[in-house]
Amino acid sequence: MKNCRDVEPLLAPYVDGDAAPEDRAAVDAHIEACGCCRDDLTAQRVARDLLHARRERLRDAPTPQLRARCAAQAVRAHAQVAPAARRTLISRQVPLAAAATIVLAFAAVFGLGLNNKVQALAFQMTVDHVKCARFNSSPAAADPVLLAQQWSAKAGWPLTVPASSEPAGLELRSVRRCGVTDGRVAHLIYDWRGEPLSVYVLNSKAVAGTSHVQRLGHQSVMWSQNGRTYVVLTGASRREDLAGVVHYMRSNVY
């Protein structure tokens, strides 16, 4: 018969129900005769069952900031692996501070998977749009000149705010510095024929060409112009009309 020392390692798989038949028999024979190991077995079973029952609640949860930082590592690794290859990627000359802020803020929507920065921006903006534009647009039309002045004073860089336009179907509602983008991105909120439409303005040239992204039931069009980057974003309906809005924005920012 095995002694106590031989039996000890067998107790864990025994408790788990994983022990090989011959090990199981050896443990059974031993505890029949040995009270110590019998008690040990009971103690181990209690500990194991307790951990098992609590396993979900025992884990400390990572903070959203840590999730964001880790998700950002995926973006960063990709930027290193496959840079310049894609024309629509943010150029490497983008001021890193701005890009990092956006990526970090974006990464809060961790788990969606991303591998290029245009997608990252689009995600980031979409999440902000859903949280922000729906609840923060004031009911009345806003004064673009006043909003632009307030923006420059607060943010330290000048912003052109395209006015409401009947032909484009746009009514300006507000301009926000969004928490989720760390206040670095101007968020212009319009009502577009009854639906919220966001225009984000980054104070840097972040993309080459024009990108269209469709994600999370929203679509966005992104381009850089005169050292700024613009993202027009709205819910997915009437996609064919969005070109008109983009055209209006392009010709009214400078």
Add this chain to the structure above:
Amino acid sequence: MTGGRPQDSMVFRRRSWAADQPAADGADPFAQEALSYIDSLYGTAMRLTRRVVDAEDLVQDTYVKAFRSASQFKRGTNLKAWLFTILHNTFLNMRRHDGRNPVDVDSDVVERAADMTASQHTPEQLLTRATLNADLQAALDQIPEAFRQAVWLRDVEEFSYAEIADMLEVPIGTVMSRISRGRRMLYERLAKTRMVG
């Protein structure tokens, strides 16, 4: 514009797993799956380091390494186990690096704990009375690292004995014995806590 594209999840399944071959719609299934284990990794890192700052560093370093060496991951093998192996090695490195000793209870405390008889409580009483997760965590944190780690990987993260042996690079018999002893130590800590309270 990309109308008529199949569902994202379908795209993922057909794509290469390699991180440098992103799916056309911008989603990276490798990173996505890797990031889905953050709760497990962080929970484990917290039990290993027992300090939030250290646990956060450990998890972030683990991801940095994982994403950099994504191409080395063999598709079809267990990604969670692979990440845990990186976590374990990073933890060892981290400790070696800053020369910090594990804050483990020294062995005589463990011995003394082992001397405590738990017989005043039936196991059932113990189970029902040890209601606080915080108590359980505290009891776990008091058992020596090697045992705590093995028990945690088995009972909380539900890795197999063979997976744990691979991860820690120790023989499977050692894993079994660490888990046996770790569970017993945990029981003893709990019994002691209850008697004190």
